[in-house]
Amino acid sequence: MKLIVLDRDGVINEDSDAYVKTLEEWIPIPGSLQAIARLSQAGWTVAVATNQSGLARGMFDASTLDDMHFKMQQLVMEQGGRIDLIVHCPHGPDAGCECRKPKPGLFRTIAEHFGLADLKGVPVVGDSHRDLHAGLMLGGTPYLVRTGKGLRTLEGTLPSGTQVFDDLAAVVDHLLEKSR
Ligand SMILES: O=P(O)(O)OC[C@@H](O)[C@H]1O[C@@H](OP(=O)(O)O)[C@@H](O)[C@@H](O)[C@@H]1O
Numbered sequence: 001m002k003l004i005v006l007d008r009d010g011v012i013n014e015d016s017d018a019y020v021k022t023l024e025e026w027i028p029i030p031g032s033l034q035a036i037a038r039l040s041q042a043g044w045t046v047a048v049a050t051n052q053s054g055l056a057r058g059m060f061d062a063s064t065l066d067d068m069h070f071k072m073q074q075l076v077m078e079q080g081g082r083i084d085l086i087v088h089c090p091h092g093p094d095a096g097c098e099c100r101k102p103k104p105g106l107f108r109t110i111a112e113h114f115g116l117a118d119l120k121g122v123p124v125v126g127d128s129h130r131d132l133h134a135g136l137m138l139g140g141t142p143y144l145v146r147t148g149k150g151l152r153t154l155e156g157t158l159p160s161g162t163q164v165f166d167d168l169a170a171v172v173d174h175l176l177e178k179s180r
């Protein structure tokens with residue numbers, strides 16, 4: 001199956017150092033929703049793996065997060081695409097959970113959901129090192145975007161083999177070109 005795993009904040013929607021706390025603050029990055037729709041239309045299965053420590057920090061509640069994901073899903077569907085699975089880590093940095101990136105728990109859940117032993121060769125798109133690291137632990141292929149925290153992430157050392165693109169739309173252009 002053609003599966004891709006996307007980080008949310010900074011890849012699909014604009015990120016904020018003050019967290020994305022309300023439905024109004026959830027603003028798609030130009031071209032990202034259309035890029036997801038292009039993947040769906042080309043037969044790709046799209047999963048989203050996102051840390052949402054704002055829940056544990058009391059910055060927003062689960063129903064607000066659900067509203068954000070309903071909005072994200074609706075906007076993608078309006079473009080003719082779909083997001084097939086969204087998994088999130090609700091914990092804070094000190095919870096010691098297995099699902100907060102860079103831990104691989106979310107990626108393991110995605111693999112199991114689709115009946116896969118691992119994510120070998122599955123593109124993993126993120127704006128932070130922790131996104132890439134978590135995906136690599138399941139064998140994913142890392143793609144960094146310059147949106148969100150991507151430019152900051154570029155200042156550090158990237159996992160070997162990481163391909164860098166301006167945004168999700170450029171990653172999708174590359175993937176669809178490659179699979180023609
Ligand atoms: O990029 P994804 O995983 O979709 O979501 C990231 C968000 O949950 C937030 O993660 C926080 O990191 P800490 O959780 O405080 O370390 C900060 O980086 C925020 O700026 C950011 O909005």
Ligand SMILES: [Mg+2]
Binds near residue numbers: 015
């Ligand atoms: Mg992010």
Ligand SMILES: [Zn+2]
Binds near residue numbers: 089090
């Ligand atoms: Zn967690």
